[in-house]
Amino acid sequence: MRILVMGGSVFLGRAIAEEALSQGHEVTTFNRGKSGADLPGVRAVHGDREVGADLDRLAEGREWDAVIDVSGRTPRVVLDSVRRLSGHAGHYTFISSISAFPDWPVKTGLDESFPRHECPPDAEAGYGDYGVLKAGCERAVEEHFDGKTLIIDPGLILGPHENVGRLPWWLTRIARGGRVLAPGDPARPIQLIDARDIAAFTVAQAATGGTGRFLTSGIPGNATYGSWLADCVEVTGSGAELVWADDRFLLDQGVEQWTEFPCWLADTPETAGAWTPSSAKAVAAGLTCRPVSETVRDTWAWLRDIPEDRRSFGSAMLSHGIDPEKEARILAAWDARGLPA
Template sequence: MRILVIGGSVFLGRAIVADALRRGHEVTTFNRGVSSPDLSGVTAVHGNREVPADLDRLVEGREWDAVIDVCGFTPAVVLDGVRRLNGRVPHYTFISSISAFPGYPSVIGLDESAPRHECPPDADASLGEYGVLKAGCERAVEEFFEGKALIIEPGPILGPHENLDRLSWWLTRIEGGGRVLAPGVPDLPMQIIDARDIAAFTLDQAERGATGRYFTTGEPGKITFGEWLGLCVAETGSDAELVWVEDEFLLAHSVKPWTELPLWLPRGPMTSGIWTPSSAKAVAEGLVCRPVAETVRDTWAWLREIPVAERSFGGRLLRHGIDPEKEARILEQWDHHISG
């Protein structure tokens, strides 16, 4: 197949391109050429999807069998691209997000049948936040693409080459050893999915011309937060000691959920569904999630190629994560708290 990947150089897009090349497809990537180098073997077209002249240059004299849009965030921009691709490609896959649903992360067992955020398909970036705009992007593809449309809606994604500071931050912090601030409770069930598994499922569906919407959020109950961090300790060979600190204590000491301690949200009515969305529909169509231990191992192998100074707090790779001094201060205060 001839596949156009809009994006294609970073994390999930990179995984899709790598898998497509392994399968023998002809891949064209369209991106700004800024975030990361394109993989060897692709036809790279550099440009900005927000610039009409760049889109015109992309499509001039070219046709594809499928397009996979990995980096659409503004409905009006996606819509403009859709209109230019009409007649040049019969199948359009849009990588969206489970955040397109207002029920996430509060609704337990959320699936594709739930209502999405209200957002028109021609909205500009000022209309809403990430999830709202993603819902509008989905509508731009579903309502205006003159061919088959497929929507992939991932939850939190992990794996090698990640650019979201989740598993990469925890591995880097745990590598440093010592007492590590672990949030909440260790027996909290998680859903973890590897970018490479989403890539494989996406390409499988594109190859068969599938349509509709699919959650790709991993299988629930396969691992707990404690087991996940335990894998990080084992893989790095660190002497790290995980110190579990209650949600309420962390909030009282101004720890920012999700960003300062990646993948942590305090338990409560508004977050009770964070690790429960259903990927049953995708699993029935062939989604396979590799063992979490494999994701941790391969991400650690990738990270070890990057100097620690470049990926530690404040380095070029990791933007999120708690400041080491703040972490140490909270751990000391926690010791005083539990000792009475």
């Protein structure tokens, strides 16, 4: 097949391009050429998808069997891409997010039948938050692409080349050793998925002309928070001691959920469904998920050769990890619980 990947140089987009190449497909990538190096073997076209002339240059004289759009965030921008690429491909896959569903993370058992955020397909970036805009991007594809469409709604994605900084931060912190503040209940089940598994499923669906919508959030309970961090201790060989502090204590100490401790959400009614979405439809259609321990191992194998000061823990807009001084202060407060003044 001839596949166009919108993005294709970082994390999930890179994994999709790599998977497509490994299956013998002809892969074109379209990105600005700024976020990451182009994979060997792709036909790289550099340009800005927000510039109509760049999209026209991409499409001129070219046709593809499928487009896989990993980089769309603003509905109006995705809509413009969809309109300019219609007639140049027969199938369009959009990589969205579980955040497109307003019932996540509150309601349990979320699946493809749940409603999405309200957002028009031509909305600008200021219309709403990330999840709202992703829902608008989905509509831009579904309602305006002249061909078959497929929507992939991933949950929490980990794996080698992660540029979001969640697992890389935990691995880096644990590799330093010592006493590591660990959040919440170590026995709480969580749900994680490797970018490479989403990539394999997405390319397979694109190759067979799959349509509709799939949640790809992994297998419920495929790890606990405790087993996940224990895997980090094992692969780094640091001998770090995990010191588990309960949710209420950490909230009282002003710890920011999800960011200061990546992937941690306090167990409250507002997060009851955080780790319960169903990927049953995708599994029935061929999604397979490797063990979380393998993801941790492979991510450390990639990360450990990168100097610590060059590792990415997110971006200026959203960075991950707790300040060492704050962690030490909270550890001391946890140790001092119940002691006389």
